[in-house]
Amino acid sequence: MFQTVENRVREAFRSHIQNHYATSVEIVIEEPKQASFGEMALPVAFQLAKALKKAPRQIASELAAGIGAIEGVAAMEVAGNGYINVRLDRGSYAHAILTGAAAADTKPGKIIVEHTNINPNKAAHIGHLRNAVLGDTFVRMLRATGNQVEVQNYIDNTGVQVADVVAGFHFLEGKTIDDVRALIDNPERPFDYVCWDLYARTSQHYDANPEIKAKWRGETLHAIEAGHGELSDLGHLVADAIVQCHIKTMLRLGVIYDVLPRESEILHLQFWATAFEQLKERKAIYFETEGKAKGCWVMPSTAFKEGASEEADDNKIIVRSNGTVTYVGKDIAYQLWKFGLLGKDFHYKKLLTYANGHELWQSTVEPQPGEKKFGGGREVYNVIDSRQSYLQDVVVAGLRALGYNDQADRSTHFAYEMVALSPRTCVELGIELSDEDKKKSHVEVSGRKGLGVKADDLIDKLIENAKREVDSRNADRSEAERLQVAQQIAIGALRYFMLKYTRNTVIAFDFQEALSFTGEAGPYVQYAAVRAAKIRGKVLDSGVVANTGQLDAASMNTFLTDEGLWQSLLAASKLEPSLLRATQSGEPAHVAKYAFQLAQSFSGFYQDHRVLEEPDARRQQFLLWMTDLYRRQFERSLDVLGIAAPEFM
RNA sequence: GCGCCCGUAGCUCAGCUGGAUAGAGCGUCUGGCUACGAACCAGAAGGUCGGAAGUUCGAAUCUUUCCGGGCGCACCA
Numbered sequence: 001m002f003q004t005v006e007n008r009v010r011e012a013f014r015s016h017i018q019n020h021y022a023t024s025v026e027i028v029i030e031e032p033k034q035a036s037f038g039e040m041a042l043p044v045a046f047q048l049a050k051a052l053k054k055a056p057r058q059i060a061s062e063l064a065a066g067i068g069a070i071e072g073v074a075a076m077e078v079a080g081n082g083y084i085n086v087r088l089d090r091g092s093y094a095h096a097i098l099t100g101a102a103a104a105d106t107k108p109g110k111i112i113v114e115h116t117n118i119n120p121n122k123a124a125h126i127g128h129l130r131n132a133v134l135g136d137t138f139v140r141m142l143r144a145t146g147n148q149v150e151v152q153n154y155i156d157n158t159g160v161q162v163a164d165v166v167a168g169f170h171f172l173e174g175k176t177i178d179d180v181r182a183l184i185d186n187p188e189r190p191f192d193y194v195c196w197d198l199y200a201r202t203s204q205h206y207d208a209n210p211e212i213k214a215k216w217r218g219e220t221l222h223a224i225e226a227g228h229g230e231l232s233d234l235g236h237l238v239a240d241a242i243v244q245c246h247i248k249t250m251l252r253l254g255v256i257y258d259v260l261p262r263e264s265e266i267l268h269l270q271f272w273a274t275a276f277e278q279l280k281e282r283k284a285i286y287f288e289t290e291g292k293a294k295g296c297w298v299m300p301s302t303a304f305k306e307g308a309s310e311e312a313d314d315n316k317i318i319v320r321s322n323g324t325v326t327y328v329g330k331d332i333a334y335q336l337w338k339f340g341l342l343g344k345d346f347h348y349k350k351l352l353t354y355a356n357g358h359e360l361w362q363s364t365v366e367p368q369p370g371e372k373k374f375g376g377g378r379e380v381y382n383v384i385d386s387r388q389s390y391l392q393d394v395v396v397a398g399l400r401a402l403g404y405n406d407q408a409d410r411s412t413h414f415a416y417e418m419v420a421l422s423p424r425t426c427v428e429l430g431i432e433l434s435d436e437d438k439k440k441s442h443v444e445v446s447g448r449k450g451l452g453v454k455a456d457d458l459i460d461k462l463i464e465n466a467k468r469e470v471d472s473r474n475a476d477r478s479e480a481e482r483l484q485v486a487q488q489i490a491i492g493a494l495r496y497f498m499l500k501y502t503r504n505t506v507i508a509f510d511f512q513e514a515l516s517f518t519g520e521a522g523p524y525v526q527y528a529a530v531r532a533a534k535i536r537g538k539v540l541d542s543g544v545v546a547n548t549g550q551l552d553a554a555s556m557n558t559f560l561t562d563e564g565l566w567q568s569l570l571a572a573s574k575l576e577p578s579l580l581r582a583t584q585s586g587e588p589a590h591v592a593k594y595a596f597q598l599a600q601s602f603s604g605f606y607q608d609h610r611v612l613e614e615p616d617a618r619r620q621q622f623l624l625w626m627t628d629l630y631r632r633q634f635e636r637s638l639d640v641l642g643i644a645a646p647e648f649m
Numbered sequence: 650g651c652g653c654c655c656g657u658a659g660c661u662c663a664g665c666u667g668g669a670u671a672g673a674g675c676g677u678c679u680g681g682c683u684a685c686g687a688a689c690c691a692g693a694a695g696g697u698c699g700g701a702a703g704u705u706c707g708a709a710u711c712u713u714u715c716c717g718g719g720c721g722c723a724c725c726a
Contacts, residue, residue, distance in 0.1 A: 033668090050706080081707090119726075156726070320724040386720075389721075469688070473686080501661090505662075516674095518688055587665095597673090607691085627685095
């Protein structure tokens with residue numbers, strides 16, 4: 001609704017200025033510095049001052065006087081040195097919200113979002129959670145603004161990290177496939193936890209014995225890539241089992257996927273070979289005959305690096321001298337497929353059906369009956385750690401080199417900074433810190449060292465904390481209900497924590513902060529949502545029948561002369577513009593911020609107005625409607641954030 | 650060495666395309682529950698927006714430079 005009026009104001013000023021001043025400027029509409037100034041502020045007089053050679057204040061006065069009536073606008077004032085402040089017609093604004101149903105228009109084309117993308121060789125940690133929560137929330141934002149989205153989670157099941165764990169089982173510990181299968185089935189200890197420790201042990205062993213590293217890793221990788229033999233079988237067994245663990249962990253957070261494209265199929269279906277031919281044909285890569293990259297196929301650095309010189313020896317190797325392809329090469333093939341440019345497709349089989357009926361598919365080599373189709377997107381977002389921006393640049397350069405400039409432009413590296421650990425949390429975890437580390441604001445996690453906080457451990461701890469609070473406040477509820485709410489609160493706290501920071505902020509993860517359920521946190525928003533729903537329920541239980549029919553623009557206007565109520569309505573009505581802005585800027589933190597501000601606004605409303613005890617029947621109807629508007633907006637914004645609105649807290 | 654990111658209140662962070670008196674949470678201090686649930690609310694204290702120069706009617710925001718920090722620059726991903 002706000003945007004509708006905003007557009008009207010913008011258009012009125014645009015045409016008025018065009019007609020009377022014979023010039024055109026971009027009409028900027030801001031939020032006034034202070035709420036008392038009105039609802040919109042236009043600095044347009046400043047922009048015109050130079051061209052018209054007049055004082056801004058004078059121009060503003062002329063504009064305000066000459067522009068005439070605009071539907072939905074009650075008044076315009078000149079303020080400061082030349083601002084034009086716009087005041088809305090409160091009654092008609094409220095009435096328009098009451099009667100209007102905004103239907104989101106669906107946009108054409110499919111957007112592909114790839115996120116999570118965890119190496120299937122150990123348990124997920126907090127860094128992975130940031131990726132998944134950012135990606136999942138962005139997907140929800142896109143869908144809420146009318147986009148069709150396909151969620152992909154790429155599985156690197158043939159990479160070095162999987163090979164290291166396989167080598168650990170096979171060479172280091174002498175385990176057979178049946179031994180490993182027993183570990184997977186062991187309910188005592190989760191398999192991803194077993195691998196977490198084994199990966200750290202294997203890495204340590206490698207560090208102490210570099211020659212063994214080359215031998216074991218090489219042998220294992222070779223077997224996995226060839227796709228047969230015991231080491232290969234072990235690789236698939238481990239990777240598939242870990243993927244199941246990851247899917248389960250992410251499901252706890254409400255994160256689900258549409259399809260898992262796997263690297264093994266990229267290899268076996270010759271995706272790379274096809275891309276390789278195209279790259280060679282278009283001369284995007286060349287065979288190096290001298291220097292340190294002799295015998296490799298490389299992409300010249302001039303293709304992906306600004307200001308790179310011809311002589312600089314920093315070309316990117318795509319195919320190694322032993323003929324194997326690097327990750328970047330495979331990623332170029334994968335990216336081509338995402339846009340439907342490869343001329344090939346995977347086959348797919350259904351991996352599982354989520355409790356809500358949604359199906360998760362996985363790539364496979366053999367054709368399957370009734371298989372779905374994936375890929376072929378109009379736009380692609382890759383949610384990947386900003387440390388990989390160099391490699392993402394290479395991938396995009398690959399698209400450009402093949403002549404796919406449009407697709408390159410619609411290819412976005414949705415980058416985010418890492419999650420590190422606060423020194424205090426390292427101490428709590430029993431991690432030894434060097435004197436140098438102690439001075440730092442954060443310490444980087446390391447999977448190779450087994451240093452980090454496992455996602456499931458963190459979630460368990462959050463639930464435990466929430467459960468204590470819920471128990472102490474809700475003795476009348478059943479154990480099952482309390483547990484469910486505790487889980488919702490824990491996940492709310494966690495998702496909000498991962499979303500409250502903008503993407504390029506390094507998060508120094510701190511247990512005390514993450515476990516905090518007060519202030520700018522998920523549970524604060526949930527609490528407000530619970531209260532809004534509860535008031536509504538109590539009022540209706542008291543025998544009052546909701547009847548918005550008696551709320552016309554004129555009567556609402558009288559209630560809205562109360563500045564506090566007007567500000568409440570305004571805050572509640574601004575979900576759409578902030579959601580749109582957040583989606584355009586690719587910043588889920590903005591949605592989190594809006595939800596928090598909505599909760600702040602409601603808390604104030606809650607304090608100031610007693611809906612249940614309101615003696616004036618019509619005013620009570622109005623307050624009830626406001627409460628319900630808040631409730632609906634909480635529901636929608638929390639849904640975008642992937643946070644549940646509990647029934648009680 | 651080259652490239653990218655960051656430096657805003659004691660701490661952790663917002664600040665949309667430059668715009669009016671720079672905001673929030675936490676922490677500190679003062680108040681508010683016989684409750685439409687205090688996981689809340691009201692109020693106070695707290696900032697030369699890292700330094701300097703420039704562009705502009707106007708700079709936390711744009712440019713240059715310096716200082717301080719982070720991350721990249723593999724035949725790993």
